[in-house]
Amino acid sequence: MSERTARLPALIDQYASRLENRLIRAAPWQVMQVPTREPIVSFTFDDVPASALDLGAAILEADGVRGTFYISGSLEGRIEPDRTLIDLAGCRELAARGHEIGCHSYAHRDLRHVDGDALVEDLARNARYLDGIDPRPGRRNFAYPYNNGSFGKRSLLADAFRTCRAAGEGINRGPTDPTFLRAVEIRQPQQHVLGLARWIEALVANPGWLIFFTHDISPRPTPYGCTPASFRLLVGYALARGCQVLTVDAALERMGLREQAR
Known part of the structure; x- marks a missing residue:
């Protein structure tokens, strides 16, 4: 079997995920109005390697702002070849320092491959885990594992979470589906990281809500992270250009998008 043939199932699945994400964007489940009166930026972290606490959170705090950290309970303390994931004590430290704790599912599986009952159980398990870190009365915010949405699970997610963040390389403005936020x-x-200032310039020119996401912050980052110096420059540039830098939850409140009574 050739290498290309061996990779064919993964390539087909990747194509299917892109197609489903496009279809979800084309047919919003809900619509909220993101105001365009001021530029708002949120810095978010997925999986949450320990370096996101040790370096990422500290960089945000040095500028007097906070971030949103999407946690998967099953990844707690996991040691991988190129990163170590945050442990329970680290999660509690993030919450104590004023950062937002969001949900990234418990098992960190592509939701397209999880049936509905299993997903309900998974999200309930992660809710118990997160409530042990940072209990809250209202709904949390969610980030899709691997940034892959699922048509059939949108109603479940919409009921469980205030927002669900995907990727999509865009700024949220005007009519926006809260179950599939762009980021x-x-x-x-490194060249890619240095070019991200253009998104902040676009936001300042035409305000809305720009959400960044990353993973590790390290002098030797994985392909899915960046260096401390680069992250510091990006946060500082957003503030210097007059952006409001807020957690996802705080951004929703700033925009007047408060929760309805449940």
């Missing part, structure tokens, strides 16, 4: 990835190579 811009901070990732390698």
Whole structure:
């Protein structure tokens, strides 16, 4: 079997995920109005490597702002070849320092491959885990594992979470589906990271809500992270250009998008 043939199932699945994401964007489940009166930026972290606490959170705090950290309970303390995931004590430290704790599912599986009952159980398990870190009365915010949405699970997610963040390389403005928020990835190579200032310029020129997401913050980042110096420059540039830098939850409140009574 050739290498290309061996990779064919993965390539087909990747294509299917892109197609489903496009279809979800083309047929919004809900619509909220994102105001365009001021530029708002949120910095978010997925999986949450320990370096996101040790370096990422500290960089945000040095500028007096906070971030949103999407946690998967099953990844707690996991040691991988190129990163170590945050442990329970680290999660509690993030919450104590004023950062937002969001949900990234418990098992961190592509939701397209999880049946509805299993997903309900998974989200309930992660809710118990997160409530042990940072209990809250209202709904949390969610980020899709691997940024892959699922048509059939949108109603479940819409009921469980205030917002669900995907990728999509775009700024949220005007009519926006809260179950599939757009976000811009901070990732390698370094040239890509340095070019992200253009998104902040676009936001300042035409305000809305720009959400960045990344993983590790390290002098030797994985392909899905960036260096401390680059992250510091990006946060500082957003503030210097007059953006409001807020957690996802705080951004929703700032925009007047408060929760209805449940």
